[in-house]
Amino acid sequence: MTSATWDRGLALAPAGSDGTDELDAIALGRRIRHLRKSRSLTLDDVSAAVSLAPSALSMLENGKREPKLAQLKALAACFEVPVDELLGTEPPSRRAALEIQLERAQRGPLYQALGLPTVRVGSRLPMDVLESLVGLQNELERRLNEQAATPEEARRANTSLRHEMRQRNNYYREIEQEAARVLAAVGHSGGPLSQHKAADIAEHLGFSLHYVGNLPHSTRSVTDLKNHRIYLTQVSRADHDPRSVLLQALGHYVLGHQTPQSYAEFLSQRVATNYFAAALMMPEKETAAFLHRAKDERELAVEDLRDAFAVSYESAAHRFTNLATEHLGITCHFQKVHESGILHKAYENDGVNFPADHTGAIEGQSICRYWTSRVVFDVQDKFRSFEQYTDTIKGTYWCTARTERHSSGLYSLSIGVPFEHVKYFRGRDTKERCQSKCPDESCCRRPPAQLSELWSGNAWPATRANTHLLAAMPTGAFPGVDETEVYRFLQDQSG
Incomplete structure (x- = not known):
């Protein structure tokens, strides 16, 4: 033994x-x-x-x-x-x-x-x-432990991290404090963080910025810790705010991250750097004050936060979840749902019943078609946010949602709160209302009886094969990154 x-x-x-x-x-x-x-x-x-x-x-x-x-x-x-x-x-x-x-x-x-x-x-x-x-x-x-970096491992890591975020109300005081120290050091006086000020932060931390056209294809930035250089690329895609890409790269340095030893650690570091970048672009003190004023006026709206700090709607929605419970006493949930109805990412501390598999993982699950995050895809007015009340088995929730197009398709982004908190939000007077009985299959997962009677056994859809679902997670300390390609790139640049 x-x-x-x-x-x-x-x-x-x-x-x-x-x-x-x-x-x-x-x-x-x-x-x-x-x-x-x-x-x-x-x-x-x-x-x-x-x-x-x-x-x-x-x-x-x-x-x-x-x-x-x-x-x-x-x-x-x-x-x-x-x-x-x-x-x-x-x-x-x-x-x-x-x-x-x-x-x-x-x-x-x-x-x-x-x-x-x-x-x-x-x-x-x-x-x-x-x-x-x-x-x-x-x-x-x-044998199961040998199957490192499988999709199952990724889902388990996501589930564990989501539990941690819920326990902390998605608020990380230590990251807020680091961001506040950096902003004070560069004299940021308020308002949207400009690209010029983001570059000042890099300079303050001892890094020089280099824009190149041959960044390794699997990266958004590469940091040369030996020579204190950050390599970026100028792209026309709107998926990523260039300020956020730079600030996330700096976040790894400020937060003292080491090479991740597992996918869970890699994921945790990624969430931390995203949080750090958001805390720089939407500083806690200013953002909390902005939200408090809106709450007092009963005019809370994610799009106002977006416009006040010149960030994307998704960034503003994430930032709202960071501060809503800690500063406003409001529990909430966030969803990012693909137009196919598949849940891409989510957070909750208000008890909403996200669909989940037996391990507790929610990624890849289908959202009820009567939830706001699904109904919004059929709304004609894409200029303004769409609001709806949804009666669920966990209670009544009010949600506000928008759709945004990304390189991988159209997504809905929604923020929801229990009925008790809706009085603080603009759009609470909406007449839109739906009822969801999910996870009861009779709600929306089972075809209506009349349609089933007409077509059951007479339909054979040619499914679109999602081969990526069968593939293992990319290997390496930084999943999906070809380290040889990165090292050669750095060697060429330093030479």
Whole structure:
């Protein structure tokens, strides 16, 4: 048995996020059972000694219940061992270690996702069967771990990051403070951040800017940390604000990012630099004051924020989610939905029921056709924002949405709030209203009965093959970037 295997038998799990140790009920239960049997005691014997029902003691031994401190002390006294021995760092036997591993595996999401029956882990389970089951589980986990940077991994990373954003109300104080220090250093006095002032920020941080026509095709910018140069390209595409591209590149430097070791870390860094750029173009102090005035006047509108700071509607919508809860006490949600109805990105801390798969991932899911983010595609007036009330299974939400065209198609961008907050927004007097029963399939996923009767079995659509859905995520520390191409580019420039 390797040390790594023995580590899985610790009675104390790794420290949690709050810095405290978490009790491992499975390992503790196996140790209690081992001590009881090694002393030829029955459940009834121990139960009487510690004033605990035999059924409760059995649940402790099976890891289905955590003991109280008083019960731990009573058990230790019964077995005539220190409490620390009950919480030992090593399983009492090889069999106990294997039983602990199998119990943990069967209670984990991987085993449960297989839909297999649970094996009763008891003394009657033959040792060779126990070893085979544990070996199969370990090999399955190993093979899954080898599939690095798969779309599944990306969805898991996105889901984890979205949970973190929700817990923080999408507000990152440490990034706000870094952005404020940079703006103060260059003397930004307010109003939209000009490209000239963005260049001043680069100069203040010790970087020179170089516009080139041969930037590696997989990049938007390349930073030469050796010579403190940032290489950019002048393009006509409106997908990316040139200020944002530069400020994101500087964000990696200011925030002290190192080469990412996983896709999750890469994604987290990308979100942080996007946030940093937004905090520079829409400073917290000014933006919060702007939003407070609009709230007091009951005229909150994302397009006003867009116009006040000369940014895109999408950037303004994202920035609103950063500050709405922290400064205004308003919970909200954001969606970016493709014209096909597929959810591209989203955020929520208001309880809205985004569609999700069994892992909690929402990317790639179809949004209800009665939600504002779908209805807006059929609205003729594209100049003004479209507002709608939607009655959902989670309550009534008011949303404002616009559509914007990108290189990959037409997208809707929407901000929504629970009904209790709508009184602060312009457009609250809209008469548009829809009802959504999703995820009930009868809402919009199942064709109407009359159409089904006419066409079911008589239609064969030629689907558009989305081959990118079958491909693995690009490999490398920076997914999709050809490092050889980047290094050759830098070598040519420095030469």
